[in-house]
Amino acid sequence: QVQLVxxxxxxxxxxxxxxxxxxAAGGTFSSYRMAWFRxxxxxxxxxxxxxxxxxxSTYYADSVKGRFAISRDNAQTTVYLQSDSLEPEDTAAYYxxxxxxxxxxSRYSDYNYWGQGTQVTVSS
Numbered sequence: 001q002v003q004l005v006x007x008x009x010x011x012x013x014x015x016x017x018x019x020x021x022x023x024a025a026g027g028t029f030s031s032y033r034m035a036w037f038r039x040x041x042x043x044x045x046x047x048x049x050x051x052x053x054x055x056x057s058t059y060y061a062d063s064v065k066g067r068f069a070i071s072r073d074n075a076q077t078t079v080y081l082q083s084d085s086l087e088p089e090d091t092a093a094y095y096x097x098x099x100x101x102x103x104x105x106s107r108y109s110d111y112n113y114w115g116q117g118t119q120v121t122v123s124s
Contacts, residue, residue: 002027002113004096009118012086016122020081022096022115029077030054033099035111036070036081038092038120045095047106049081059104063089086122093117 008020020036035050049070050059058070067086072079079096097111105111 002029002032002098004098004113004115006094006096006115006118009094009120011121011123014087014122014124016086017082017084018086018120020083020094020096020118020120022079022081024077024079024098027098030074031100032113033101033104034070034072034079035097035099035106036079037095037097037108037111038090039095039117040092043092045108047108048094050104050106051079052104057104059106061106083120086120088122088124091120091122093119 003025004022006022036048037045038048039045047061051070051072055072067084069082095117096115098113099111101110
């Protein structure tokens, strides 16, 4: 079983950048597909980005494509989300998630393990 801990959130002005990190402990990190989701107040948790086990394949929600980049370091058992050109609409709690499923999935229910979240607030 893997434990996930996010960090790197904060308050940033529109147009700014943040790099979120998710450190994993326990389990075999390279066996998990990893993803980031986000949840704004009063809204459902939604898919942001995902990355394959090796890191060679990435997937993005249309709303962040071209602005966000997901990556992973299997030696450091960490997954990252580089978030550039941030907009007020990106304000949310960001969650790291892991799945043992094969193949890409953006469904919340397909992810087995979750972190506690890190808050990102973008001011206009």
